[in-house]
Amino acid sequence: MSIKTAPLSYGLGVEVLDVDLASPMSDAVFGEIRQAFLAHDGLLLLRNQAITREQHIAFSRRFGDLDTHDAVPLDRHPQYHELLMVANEPVVEGLSNGRYIGQQWHSDLAPSLRPAMGSLLRAVQVPSAGGDTMFTNMYAAYDGLSEGMKKLVADLHGVHVRGRKNVSAEWEANNRRINPPVAQPVVRVHPETGRKALYIGEAVQTFEAMTQEESRPIIDFLIRHATRPQFGYRHRWRNNDIVMWDNRCTMHLALGDYDQSQRRHLERTTVLGTPSGHICELAA
Numbered sequence: 593m594s595i596k597t598a599p600l601s602y603g604l605g606v607e608v609l610d611v612d613l614a615s616p617m618s619d620a621v622f623g624e625i626r627q628a629f630l631a632h633d634g635l636l637l638l639r640n641q642a643i644t645r646e647q648h649i650a651f652s653r654r655f656g657d658l659d660t661h662d663a664v665p666l667d668r669h670p671q672y673h674e675l676l677m678v679a680n681e682p683v684v685e686g687l688s689n690g691r692y693i694g695q696q697w698h699s700d701l702a703p704s705l706r707p708a709m710g711s712l713l714r715a716v717q718v719p720s721a722g723g724d725t726m727f728t729n730m731y732a733a734y735d736g737l738s739e740g741m742k743k744l745v746a747d748l749h750g751v752h753v754r755g756r757k758n759v760s761a762e763w764e765a766n767n768r769r770i771n772p773p774v775a776q777p778v779v780r781v782h783p784e785t786g787r788k789a790l791y792i793g794e795a796v797q798t799f800e801a802m803t804q805e806e807s808r809p810i811i812d813f814l815i816r817h818a819t820r821p822q823f824g825y826r827h828r829w830r831n832n833d834i835v836m837w838d839n840r841c842t843m844h845l846a847l848g849d850y851d852q853s854q855r856r857h858l859e860r861t862t863v864l865g866t867p868s869g870h871i872c873e874l875a876a
């Protein structure tokens with residue numbers, strides 16, 4: 593192995609210490625990075641990557657096909673549709689632009705029929721303090737369930753409903769039209785490692801073929817269990833950090849722990865995964 597790495601936390605993650613995405617990278621080195629990402633349960637940090645948008649997109653594309661963010665057209669870059677703008681304009685007179693996404697535990701594109709394999713988030717400008725992101729290990733969450741709970745969730749499908757807090761009426765109307773609820777298996781087998789991972793999130797409103805009243809306590813338990821601190825890692829951003837996560841075996845959350853009068857600007861590419869789930873109705 594030629595790359596140098598250091599673990600990020602007990603729960604998951606690895607930092608690769610000596611790569612420069614602005615320079616050409618051989619397939620051998622790229623293969624080592626990919627292996628480190630899989631071996632450390634799907635979380636990778638690269639610091640000091642002062643790269644262009646084109647270089648961000650090109651590196652991401654080595655992992656697979658990229659999403660063009662058609663489900664959130666108001667949030668993608670107007671020219672580079674492969675880039676999602678995770679950018680909060682500073683709050684003016686108490687109003688935000690509603691673009692500070694991800695403030696609930698989730699896995700990217702879960703409410704779609706081709707959920708994300710990976711996401712690569714690059715920090716362009718971070719606030720003076722906070723604006724952190726939490727990650728949690730969904731292999732560990734699955735492994736940590738009792739045998740009885742594993743049996744109970746084995747065949748369940750969670751109904752994921754795309755939504756966001758503090759958005760405009762225009763955003764919400766557009767969202768409902770283009771993003772129907774999608775049922776996803778609560779336990780997924782990772783296609784590359786063969787390991788089972790929990791697949792749940794705060795966008796799950798019910799289980800298919802169950803009422804919301806029946807589902808709620810189990811959903812709440814699974815989220816509380818999956819987000820135990822010992823399964824997790826908290827990232828404190830620096831400008832030019834790139835964090836890549838594997839949406840098939842992690843969940844994440846934007847904490848919102850910063851002064852909203854400051855600018856926080858990150859940009860994300862999303863690598864598509866394998867097809868999963870089906871469109872469904874939301875039961876009462």
Ligand SMILES: O=C(O)CCC(=O)C(=O)O
Binds near residue numbers: 693725844845858
């Ligand atoms: O802004 C963050 O910290 C996380 C953004 C997020 O949740 C996402 O890109 O899916």
